[in-house]
Amino acid sequence: MSKLLRHFLNFRHCHRVFSQRKDDSFAQCPERVFSGIQPTGVPHLGNYVGAIRNWVRMQERYDSILLSIVDLHSITVQQNPAELRENIQVMAACLIACGINPDKTILFQQSSVKEHAELCWILGCLCSLPRLEHLPQWRDKSKKVSDPKVGLYTYPILQSADIMLYKSTLVPVGEDQLTHLELARDLARAFNRQYGTLFPACNSYIGDVPKIRSLKDPSSKMSKSDNNAASRIDLTDSSSTVRDKIAKAVTDAVSKDITFDPELRPGISNLIDICSALTGKSSEDIVKLTQDKGMDKKTFKEFVTETVNESIQPISSEMQQILSDRGHLRSILKQGQERASVLAEETIKQVKTLVGLS
Amino acid sequence: MQERYDSILLSIVDLHSITVQQNPAELRENIQVMAACLIACGINPDKTILFQQSSVKEHAELCWILGCLCSLPRLEHLPQWRDKSKKVSDPKVGLYTYPILQSADIMLYKSTLVPVGEDQLTHLELARDLARAFNRQYGTLFPACNSYIGDVPKIRSLKDPSSKMSKSDNNAASRIDLTDSSSTVRDKIAKAVTDAVSKDITFDPELRPGISNLIDICSALTGKSSEDIVKLTQDKGMDKKTFKEFVTETVNESIQPISSEMQQILSDRGHLRSILKQGQERASVLAEETIKQVKTLVGLS
Numbered sequence: 097m098s099k100l101l102r103h104f105l106n107f108r109h110c111h112r113v114f115s116q117r118k119d120d121s122f123a124q125c126p127e128r129v130f131s132g133i134q135p136t137g138v139p140h141l142g143n144y145v146g147a148i149r150n151w152v153r154m155q156e157r158y159d160s161i162l163l164s165i166v167d168l169h170s171i172t173v174q175q176n177p178a179e180l181r182e183n184i185q186v187m188a189a190c191l192i193a194c195g196i197n198p199d200k201t202i203l204f205q206q207s208s209v210k211e212h213a214e215l216c217w218i219l220g221c222l223c224s225l226p227r228l229e230h231l232p233q234w235r236d237k238s239k240k241v242s243d244p245k246v247g248l249y250t251y252p253i254l255q256s257a258d259i260m261l262y263k264s265t266l267v268p269v270g271e272d273q274l275t276h277l278e279l280a281r282d283l284a285r286a287f288n289r290q291y292g293t294l295f296p297a298c299n300s301y302i303g304d305v306p307k308i309r310s311l312k313d314p315s316s317k318m319s320k321s322d323n324n325a326a327s328r329i330d331l332t333d334s335s336s337t338v339r340d341k342i343a344k345a346v347t348d349a350v351s352k353d354i355t356f357d358p359e360l361r362p363g364i365s366n367l368i369d370i371c372s373a374l375t376g377k378s379s380e381d382i383v384k385l386t387q388d389k390g391m392d393k394k395t396f397k398e399f400v401t402e403t404v405n406e407s408i409q410p411i412s413s414e415m416q417q418i419l420s421d422r423g424h425l426r427s428i429l430k431q432g433q434e435r436a437s438v439l440a441e442e443t444i445k446q447v448k449t450l451v452g453l454s
Numbered sequence: 455m456q457e458r459y460d461s462i463l464l465s466i467v468d469l470h471s472i473t474v475q476q477n478p479a480e481l482r483e484n485i486q487v488m489a490a491c492l493i494a495c496g497i498n499p500d501k502t503i504l505f506q507q508s509s510v511k512e513h514a515e516l517c518w519i520l521g522c523l524c525s526l527p528r529l530e531h532l533p534q535w536r537d538k539s540k541k542v543s544d545p546k547v548g549l550y551t552y553p554i555l556q557s558a559d560i561m562l563y564k565s566t567l568v569p570v571g572e573d574q575l576t577h578l579e580l581a582r583d584l585a586r587a588f589n590r591q592y593g594t595l596f597p598a599c600n601s602y603i604g605d606v607p608k609i610r611s612l613k614d615p616s617s618k619m620s621k622s623d624n625n626a627a628s629r630i631d632l633t634d635s636s637s638t639v640r641d642k643i644a645k646a647v648t649d650a651v652s653k654d655i656t657f658d659p660e661l662r663p664g665i666s667n668l669i670d671i672c673s674a675l676t677g678k679s680s681e682d683i684v685k686l687t688q689d690k691g692m693d694k695k696t697f698k699e700f701v702t703e704t705v706n707e708s709i710q711p712i713s714s715e716m717q718q719i720l721s722d723r724g725h726l727r728s729i730l731k732q733g734q735e736r737a738s739v740l741a742e743e744t745i746k747q748v749k750t751l752v753g754l755s
Contacts, residue, residue: 167754171522177592177753184754207754213514217555221472221548228547246529246551247522253547254518291478452478453468453485453508 121285123263125296129158130264132166132206132255135180135187140328141404142308142318144194144411145373150268150303152195162202162262162436163191168212168254172247185419188429190331193414204432206258211440215257216250218447222286223253223279231275256280259298260287261440268301291450294443306373311345314362332412335405342367342401347393354386354396364393367400374407455569456501463503463563463737464492469513469555473548486720489730491632494715505733507559512741516558517551519748523587524554524580532576557581560599561588562741569602592751595744607674612646615663633713636706643668643702648694655687655697665694668701675708 131151133139139148151163165187170180184205196203206212228234231252238244259267259280267277277300284295308318312327322328326341333341346363356379358365365379372379386396418425448454455462466488471481485506497504507513529535532553539545560568560581568578578601585596609619613628623629627642634642647664657680659666666680673680687697719726749755 168518171519171752171754174591175753177751180753181755205754207515207749210511210515213518214508214511217469217514217517217548218472220551221546223547224544225547225550243525245522246524246526246554247518249526250521250547250551290475448508450478451472452476452481453472453506454482 121288121293122297123288123293123295125263125265126160127158127266128160128162128262128264129154129266129268129301130162130164130259130262130298131268132164132169132258133187133191134170135165135167135183136170136320137183138186138330138332139190140318140320140330141370141408142328143320144331144408145308145370146270146305147268148191148194148196150305151191151201154268155195155197155200158266161200162204162264163196164204164206164258164436165191166206166258168206169251172245172251173241185422185425186415188425189415189418190411192418192428193411194331198428198432202432202435203428204436205429208429208433209261209436209440211261211437211444212254212257214444215261215447216254218451219257219260219283219287220250220253222283222290223256227279227282228252231279233272233275252276252279253283256283260284260295261443262436263294263296263439263443264298265296266301267298268303271302274300274302287447291447294446294450306369308370308373309362309366311341311363311366314346314366329404329408331408332415333408334412335401335409338404338408339398339401342397342404345397352392354383354391354393356380356383364396367396371400371403374403456496456498459567462501463505463565463740464497465505465507465559465737466492467507467559469507470552473546473552474542486723486726487716489726490716490719491712493719493729494712495632499729499733503733503736504729505737506730509730509734510562510737510741512562512738512745513555513558515745516562516748517555519752520558520561520584520588521551521554523584523591524557528580528583529553532580534573534576553577553580554584557584561585561596562744563737564595564597564740564744565599566597567602568599569604572603575601575603588748592748595747595751607670609671609674610663610667612642612664612667615647615667630705630709632709633716634709635713636710639705639709640702643698643705646698653693655684655692655694657681657684665697668697672701672704675704 131147133147151161154161165184167180167184188203188205191203192198228249233252234249237248241248255276256279259277260283267280269277277298280298284297288295310316310318310322310327311329312322312324316322318328320328326344329338329341345367347367348361348363350361354364354368355361356365356368368379368382371377371382375382377385386399389395391399445454466485468481468485489504489506492504493499529550534553535550538549542549556577557580560578561584568581570578578599581599585598589596611617611619611623611628612630613623613625617623619629621629627645630639630642646668648668649662649664651662655665655669656662657666657669669680669683672678672683676683678686687700690696692700746755
């Protein structure tokens with residue numbers, strides 16, 4: 097790319113340069129978005145509204161955007177190989193069905209780019225042990241698993257490698273990932289200080305996204321790990337399954353009317369939130385609609401069901417279509433791997449030269 | 455071993471070396487120096503696959519995958535970890551996961567024999583355990599690797615014969631480097647610790663460790679037994695001074711050719727680079743095949 101063009105692109109992005117504070121510890125690099133998602137089966141409505149739809153929208157606003165199916169991360173807990181293999185395909189198909197455009201987003205499988213593991217090792221040689229031990233997520237995760245593996249412990253270092261390999265500047269994350277992002281920034285700073293300024297600062301991007309609650313226990317998030325499948329709406333749920341789950345969703349006996357009150361009426365408010373998230377209407381507008389139409393709980397639930405199905409049935413059938421042509425899906429992932437590798441190989445070459453490995 | 459085994463790999467493990475902080479320029483040069491030295495010592499790149507660890511990306515890949523098999527307490531209890539972590543003020547994660555990368559090194563080539571010093575035996579055990587764990591969980595892919603502890607003499611420090619000759623000793627005069635000049639060798643041997651027990655040369659590691667170490671050095675380099683060396687000193691009526699001259703000659707006879715060969719190799723960096731490139735290509739053929747099999751069994755592809 098010519099110097100002039102690069103300068104132009106940087107200038108064009110300068111209104112977003114607020115995200116790259118002038119800090120001599122970091123390199124100034126063109127804006128680049130990186131996200132990762134574990135291939136743990138079909139995403140649910142919370143994933144869709146909370147993360148995936150965000151990534152789809154960011155495609156319009158950012159020129160350089162990578163989305164990785166982080167299969168190396170998923171094996172930090174034991175997986176069934178056949179299931180994992182299928183889940184990777186399912187996740188890819190789902191992301192595309194949700195609107196991820198492989199010509200705009202570099203969509204790729206993490207393990208297909210060898211440089212992730214390479215940078216992970218090199219960063220591990222920069223990262224001090226106590227730093228990892230004190231991460232809150234480690235303490236949580238290690239309690240849940242009976243025999244925690246080293247990979248679970250070094251999980252955040254691989255995350256840092258994922259981000260830094262592409263000199264990412266923006267990482268859309270949930271709040272629970274903020275400490276990991278901090279680690280990535282610290283490792284970038286440490287590398288730059290020890291070897292030379294190569295990496296930019298990565299900044300978090302916490303979208304203004306509604307948190308979709310469990311249909312059975314609105315005090316908890318809608319979650320894949322909930323034993324009760326009826327607590328969540330999976331993107332591949334059939335129309336009737338959606339109808340059934342919404343019908344059985346916890347509400348309350350507070351009032352026959354539909355009102356928005358997350359504290360007193362968490363179940364109903366969650367359903368309002370779901371409609372709001374999917375239609376783009378505010379919760380006030382949704383409530384007004386229920387009043388105008390004189391909805392009671394039953395009819396409101398029918399409305400919710402329709403709204404949900406309107407969003408997810410197209411996704412579901414698009415997914416099926418994509419999954420019916422595995423060859424094409426494979427070629428999409430191959431294209432992603434090739435595009436990601438160009439960037440990854442360049443970064444690793446620079447890293448190895450600075451470190452003295454070549 | 456090149457004469458006895460058909461398939462033999464020797465890796466310059468630079469990824470391992472960065473588990474403690476290195477000066478990049480020094481590291482870059484040390485890799486070249488090590489390669490030149492190994493070849494000068496007789497490593498034949500047509501028989502041995504001689505390669506730089508970091509040039510084969512699959513080492514790091516298999517290291518991650520094995521890390522997902524290895525339980526944390528297993529690493530914590532390795533004796534080498536406890537030793538190493540005490541010596542370094544701010545131990546890095548890489549130092550902790552060092553043995554997992556070692557296992558990956560071994561398993562990537564489905565190695566069956568690993569010549570090691572005794573201090574590496576617990577690490578080899580880890581490699582066997584990880585191979586067993588992988589085979590049990592995913593399918594039988596890896597062989598058992600066995601240690602090969604040669605009947606090799608332990609060369610002691612010239613200044614403190616109770617310790618091994620060691621690179622990390624602050625006193626350079628305690629060791630003989632392969633690139634020491636003839637006069638440096640003469641000097642170091644002359645100043646090597648001996649004793650006042652006797653004017654004669656006798657082999658007694660307990661009472662006369664310094665002298666016995668010098669005998670061991672000669673024995674190791676000439677192939678003669680320590681008894682034959684002692685007999686030689688008696689036949690020639692050597693005292694300590696003349697014995698030390700003999701030791702100096704013996705050492706220089708071995709290392710000066712190595713040293714000058716090294717210089718020659720290092721004077722043609724292009725050729726050295728091509729040797730390492732050839733090693734990388736040959737190692738990669740094996741490594742890529744293994745990783746493909748691993749990823750298929752694990753479900754990554």
